[in-house]
Each structure stands twice: as C-alpha cells, then as structure tokens.
Amino acid sequence: MTAFVLKRLAVGLLTLLAASLVVFFVLEVLPGDPARIMLGMNASPEALHALRTEMGLDRPVALRYLDWLFGMARGDFGRSYTYSSPVLALVAERLAVSLPLALMALALSTAIAIPVGIYAAARHGRPSDTLAMGLAQVGVAIPNFWFAMLLVYVFAVGLRLLPAGGFSGWGVGLDGLWQGVKALLLPAVSLALPQAAILARVTRSAMLEVLGEDYIRTARAKGLPRRKVLWRHGLRNAMIPVLTILGLQFAFLLAGTIIIENVFYLPGLGRLVFQAISQRDLIVVEGVVMLLVAAIVLINLLVDICYAVVDPRLRSSR
Amino acid sequence: MSLDSTFTPVPERHVLAKALANRSFLVGLVITGLVAAMALVSFFWTPYDITRLAVAERMQGLSLAHPFGTDHMGRDILSMIMIGARNSIAVAIVAVGIGMGLGVPLGALAAARGGWADEALMRVNDVVFAFPALLTAVMITAIFGPGAVNAIIAIGIFNVPVFARVARAGALSLWPREFVLAARAAGKGAVLITVEHILPNIASLLLVQGTIQFALGILAEAGLSYLGLGAQPPMPSWGRMLFDAQTRMAVAPHLALFPGLAIVITVLGLNLLGDGLRDVLDPRIRRER
C-alpha cells in the first residue's frame, strides 16, 4: 500500500514538473517578449526596459525557469504586476470564495446524483428510471452559465430570495456565514446541476454493469434478497467508475468557476485568472494555473488511494 | 471464452436495422439533422439580414415578424441563431477533427508498439489531463488573441488525449485477439494490421466518442464566446448572444431563452445520437437478471 502511494506520488510530482515546463514555455517563451505582452504594443522603451530588468528577462530562459520553479517550491509565486502584491496572498484571498464554491457544488452534485443513479439502476427499465434518465440527459446538455442566468432571473430578479451576484465576504458569526452561503448558493447550484446529471448517469450505468456480473448471481444464490445484494455487493464495485468521474469533476468544477464567477461577479480564483489574462499579468496566470494543476494532481492521487481502499486487487499488485 | 470485456466488434449488417429501432438514435439523428440543416440554410437564406442594424426595432418581444424577437441592436434573433449554428458546428467539428486526426494515430501507434512509446504517450496524456481544460483554453485564446480559430485549437488540443486514450484502449483489446494473431501469422506487419483490422474494428468506438466530444465542443465554444474569447462580433455566436442578454435579463428575458435553448437542443441531440450509436454498436448483450 505504501509503495503504491509513493509511486503515485512520484508520478504526480513528475506530472507537476512537466506541467510547469508547459506553462512556462507557453506563457513566457512562445509568444516572444513577455514584457511587451504585459505592457502592450504602445509601451515606451524605458518602461519596457525597466520591466525586463524587474522580471529578470535579460537572464537566460533556463535560469528564469529554474528561479520560478524553486521560488514556487519555497512558496514564493512572485509579485503581481497589476495588483503589486504577492501572488500567493492574492490567491489565498480568492480561494476563500472559490474553494467553498467548488466544494459546495461537489457536495450538492454528489448528494443528488448518487442516490438518483442507484435508484434508477434498481428500477431499471421502469417509468421512474426512464424519467430520471431523461432529466439527466437534458441536464447534461445545459450550459452551466445559461442555467445560472435562468436561476438569477427566477430567484433573484423574480422571487428576490437570493442575491443576483457579488460577494461581501464571510463576515463574522453565524449570520456572516449565512450571508456567504447565500451568495454562493445560486453559483453552486448552477455548477452542480449539469455535473450531477453526468454523475447520475455514470452511477446508474456502473450499477447496471455490476448487477450483471456473475458474483451478483452467486450472492442471489445464497438467498439474499435483491435489495440486499444491490447494497452489499453492487455498490462497492460500482464505486470504482464513479470515483473516476468524481475526480474529473472536481477539476472541471475548479475550472468551471471561471465562467460562473463571471456570471455572478464573484471575486474568486476564476475571476482573478480571467482578469490577469486580460491584463496580461503573466506571473499571476502562471501561479494560479500551477496551483490548479497541483490541486488536480492531488485529487487524482486521492482518487487513486480511494481505488485501492475500495478494490483489494490494486492494493497488492503494482 | 475470451478474457477481454472491453468490446467485441459487430458486423455492419445488423447495425442499420438495429439503429432504426433505437429511439435515442432516431431522435438524436433528427435533432442533429435539423440543426445542421439550419446552419446550411443560413448560408443562402435567413429571415432577416443581420448585418443591418435597426435600433428602432430593438428588444422586441415575440411576434409573427420576429418569432424569437429582436436583440438590443434590433437584429432578428432567429436569424442570429441560424448563423450562430454555423459557428458552433464548425468549431466543434474541426476540434473533433484535430482530436481524431492526431489522437487516433497516436493511440493506435502506442498500442501497436507498446513499451516505452506507449508509456511516453500515456504520461503526456496525464499531463494534458492535469490542466483544467477550460482554463487552458482561456489561456491560449488570451495569449494568441481571441477568435474562432484559436478557440478551435484550444478545444482541439484537449480532444487529442481523449481520442488517443479511446483508440489505444480499443486497439489494446484487439491485439491479443486470435484474428490479429492469424494476420501476423500471415506475415502482415503492424501498420498493415492496424489499417486492415484494428482501425475498422475500433471505428464504432471512435464514432461514439466523436459525438460526445462534438457535444462537449459545442458547450466549450459557447463558454469561450460567452467570455468574449470565441468568434468575434459581428459574427454571431450563441455564447456571445447569451453574454449580451445577461445584463438585459430583467427587461427582456427572451434574449437569453432562445440562444440557450439552441445550445441545449443541439447538445441533447448529439448526446442522444451518441447514446443511440453506443447501444446499436456495442454488442455486449446486457444480461438481465
């Protein structure tokens, strides 16, 4: 088990290293002069020169890459050019919005999707299954930002129950917390629903697949009723593909915040990186992308560990 | 009994009859066909000329003259949606083309070669999968400038590992099969076997994956153009129409309704088509107990 985790960890670190190369070269080497990109075409030569020196652009590419890499390893992600504050501080501030948002969305989507998927599988072929899967089919097709707009129209503009956008911070006490949750509720729902539709479909088909296996027949031949077999023998085996999708979805949710935070004017990570890109604040973009990649690598590692917990075959081999 | 459970190829001849009996497939085919027809018709005819702005007619509701109303510049929304379909379809098709064109040969090669080539491809795949797709698409379009072409490239790049993975998995399950061994015993090399036996037998897998990626491509394009990174005005796109509608939701909600429905219906149609194709082409008989 330890060897398994260590190996996965090593693969994850290598992935991160490769990703850092890609990020660095796509952003700093391919487009030519980063200083010119950051300042725009009409920048004065003096300003360009000053920025070049500040960014160390006069030094060789390899050295700059290593500096950036080791800086990140020490927790120094550089200073933002537009906000003139350390990237890490900016990110930390924005994570207070994005992370709760992503987690709320993930929790919502899981809480809806897995029971629905299991229920549909258990009633395979009956009207309730057909209805649930029909709704899921539509849910998959809905773009989350459009769904967000509809939610705003109904709950904020129409019913005036929830704010249409913006985020005033987490405040203090229970009331402050509630204000924060209220602001994130519609964004979380709009992120979660299309994901829930996908997850419900995956859960159902994984369950159906497992229910056709020989060992389910063995369990039925022991005299266990269908429902017991479903829970005791079906669920755990069906969790393996569901876990895969859950891992992918977390990555998707993190990135999905870019659009949703734009719809709701939320000061989150997605909006930070979007603004940084449009203002050509490369060092911020690089830092945020690397953090997101690291988050995804970490999630994949956790998913792999969950696999091993669920499936004993993975524990002993490899 | 063969050990692999991934899939078994089916001969084509049963497929047509099965397809015509499959509801998902039929509905999906009709919807997809209608959307494609709409895009084609828009090249020759739209109810209104959308390059002419008529501010006097702005933000009209639903009427016989404008069944979906008009937007904030007085343009007919139905005409915009028709032309927008071109953009969505073109971006998604080319992105799928890039993904298949690069991914399938890579995946097939990795499966045929095995060893370090395979390992290397899978590791590169891991790296690409570690990037949040939408974020990277935003990054690419931002660095190289917004526009339909860069959107295509950004979406296409993420299709490559998807197709490589599907092609590799399909090919790997075929290589140990006896008919491939028989072809090897007939002196055929890896390339010939891949062309004659492997690719035709994974075509159905790729087709199904293709429709899924097509649908995802339409969603991604809508997202990028919503952010202003896709097709640039005056070329209408569904995502951009939604962006324009957002600030006017309180006054004219129908501005947001129809472009959104267009996306939902198109994606739904493609997903139904993909599901139907999978049912038709996937020969594993579901054992019901």
Add this chain to the structure above:
Amino acid sequence: MSLLEIEKLSLSIGRTPILQDIDLAIEEGQVMGLVGESGSGKSMTALAVMKLLPHAARASGRIRFGGIDILSAPEAAMCRLRGDDIGMVFQEPMTALNPVKTIGEQVAEGIRWHTGANRADAEARARAMLERVGLPERQFPLSRYPHQLSGGQRQRVVIAIACALKPKLLIADEPTTALDVVLQAQILDLLRSLVEEDRMSLLLISHDLAVVAEMADRITVLRHGRVMEAGETAAALTQRRHPYTRQLAEASTHVPARAAALRESDGEALLQVEGVTRDYPLPRRSLLSRRQSIRAVDNVTFALQPGQTVALVGRSGCGKSTLARMILALDRPTGGTIRFQGMTLQDKGEEALRPVRRHMQVVFQDPYGSFDPRHRVERLVAEPLHLLDERPDRRRRRALVAEALEQVGLAAADMEKYPHEFSGGQRQRISIARAIITRPKLIVADEPVSALDVSIRAQILDLFADLNRRLGLAYLFITHDLTVARAVADHVMVMHEGRIVEAGPARAVLDQPRTQPARALVAAAPDLERALQRRLARASAG
C-alpha cells in the same frame, strides 16, 4: 416423493422457446446428471429451479421441491430456499466471487443471513466449511481476497458457499469446464465426498459424458430444450438405445481413421526445436529490488517429421501455448534455436520469415475470435496469400479460396458470407481453410476442438486426419484433452511447468505414463469407457 420434481416445464424468452415439456425427478441422496450440447437448455433448467431466470423468461409447468411449488412461490420464500435448502455452483470460478470482499465474508454471509448467527459464529462455521473444501485456515485465512486464489481454489470457495448450510439439493452447472483435467478431477472428488457425507442430492450439469458417467446415478439427456432420454446412467450409456445418446457417446470416443504412423528419423526433420527457453519479466516489487522473471518455457527440445502429427499435452499454464507462439514466430525465445525446414527462426526479421510463414500456418481455439467480423470469408481465407511472392489476381485468388473451402467440406459460394453466418464447427472449417490455402507443410493447432460440442469435434478431427492423408500435412496439436491426443497423434509430448517431461509414441505415453506429471494427467482425464466399466463393476458387486 422425490426431493425435486420437474413436470412439463416449458420456458421461453420472448418468442424463442428454450425448454419444452421437461420432466426430471431427483430422489434424496441421488446424483442426477443433466447432459446436452450447447444451447440444449441445461443451464436454464437449473436457473428455473433456483428461480433466477432472466426477466424476459416465461416458464410454465411445475417444479416441486420438498412440497413447495417453486414457480408460484413468492420471492421471500425463494430467498429462504436459496442457499439454505438449494445451493448452486457455477461454471466460471474467476468471476463468481465478489472481488472486493474477503472469502470469509462471502462464505459467512449466507450463514448469517439464514441462521441469524452472530459474526463470530458464522465465521467459525465458514472456517470449518473452507477447511472441508480443502482450504485450511493456516494457508488460506478468511481474510484472503478472491484475486489471491487460483481458479481451482476459487471454485472451492464457491462450493463452500453453496454447501455451507448442508443444502438438500446442490446444483452444479458445468463446475469444472473452466478448469484443467487435474483440477477437474480434484473438484469432482470434492463434490462427490461432500454429497456423500452430507447426504445431499446433486444435479450435475455437464456437456461431458465421461464426467457424468463417473459421477451420476441417473442421467437425463437434453437436446434443443427437450428430454431425449432419461434413465440409469450405466444402462443408458452402455445400451445407447436412443439414437441421440448413441450419437453423443460415439462422438465422445471417436477416433478418426488415419494413415499408418510414420517411422521415426525419416530423413530431415521439418521442425527442430533445441533448448528453447522463454522468460517473462515480473513486475518489479519495488524500485530498488532486482527485476525477477518467470520461466514459461524451459529448455525444450524436440523434432517433428514431415507428415507427422505430434500432440503437445499439459495442464493449463504449463507453457504449451507460449511454445506454440515461438514456433509460429509470433514471439521470440529467450534462448535456444527453432529451425523450420533447416532455417533458424528466432533471429530473422519479418521479411525473411515469409517463406517460413507460407509453409507453417495456424488454427486457433476460439471459432468466434479467430476472424475479423468485418471481413467476408473470401478475404479471411485469402489473408495468408499475402505471403506469396507473386500476389494472385482476383480471379486466381477466388479460385484458390474456392478450392480451400471445398477441401474442408464447405461450398465455394460460402466465400461471400460473413463469419457470423456460420456455426462454430463451420467456422473452425473456415479457419482450417485459411491455414491450408498456402499449401503449408505444418499446421500448429492450438486447442482447435476445445470450444466445440462433441459431435462437431468428431467431424473436425476427421477433417484434420483427412487433410493429413491427402495433403501430407504435419500437425503440432496442442490440447489439454487426452482423448483428442489419443485420437489424432502419432507422437505425444507431455509438458509440465515449462518442460517436456515425457515424449514418445502416443499409445506408449498415454497407456503407460512413466513420469509423475504424465501419470497425474492420464489418471485425471475423464474416460467414458473406463467410467462405465467402473460403474458396472460397482453395480454387480453391490
């Protein structure tokens, strides 16, 4: 009254009739053999007794078990019956156990469910049951997972699950078909002793007459969902009154007419294998440890004369298929040399191998997997023509395909069809047509009749013998079935753990095996005549 009484059981799935008017009765303590070829409805009969039929199946008639009418019993009553009074063992041990639960949990589960015992008591009973099926706790603790056991051991676990509560009736559906002969003999012994000790009745389903003759007191022969014959085993199988029973019995002991065996050392050998070894690297245990490997084929040496039929027999996993692949130059040996018509193979590239491949072709086991389903028979059979230096034009190619098809007993018109339009036996004929189209000198046949029903198997063996006579083909016949080896081979080699432990004329090796592995193989092989003699002897003694 009988323990199990099936009266006029009919069953259909959709509009397809599967069973028609099945009558079958099993007395307490009796072993009933249910025999039939594939598609005869054996398994459906068993599932009907368990009431675990597919949703679409509709059954009529009557099944009575210990006074309960099964077809009309509610699901709750069936749950009380299953696993407690009726246990079932399935064909495929590799997939019959839940991979994420320990064997202890899986055996104890039924015990807890039916007896309400607490965890500790149930585990104690599970432990005792596993011990009885030959999995003592010292070597196989309850915490083992299925993937840590071999196929034979897994089947023992499945048997433990089925017999844990001493059911009145045990149903075993092809319990040994997926296992090799030695394991088959062990599992059959185990079933027999459990049935005797616990006074269970056994419904044994098998396609193999010899297995049934060894095990069953009474026999029911099924064909196309109907009962052909039912009666006392020894009588039914020795008198063979029913024509179908006779056909089955004759087919399973069929020996094709063959040319006289060639004398040894008739000039130069066609194939010479010298000191061939194949190692497979094992996955590294950790990054630091040395890479270990497993030796699949170990220093194998033999020669095969033109026109000779050599059978290579051995248990599953003994390395016979690996050896075949190296001979076919589909895999390279780690050491040693393989010479075909005097030319070494292991050091040649694909181009240099062309003349070799032309004269050495292959027939595989699986008549379903050996064809690309998207190609017509013409293209499939013509595939080896790729090896000719001069590619024949279309007309010539069609003529060659037609000739090959006719030689294997198919019609030239069959070349327009797709493989799925043929039955298993016909497909194996197509497979042979493909192998002979380049007029090879040697055919390597890897379990070519193992997937076929006995009557088809007999026909295909005849075809092999006929082609040997007419075309002077030599065969390397790989099989786990000694009856097949005895029927076709001049010469037999016994392979065990990568080595050839015994080789010689077929009769000598199979009648008087000298080495332990060969003796084990011969002793374990089911043999219809022998089983019937034993059964008759027992009957007259007792």
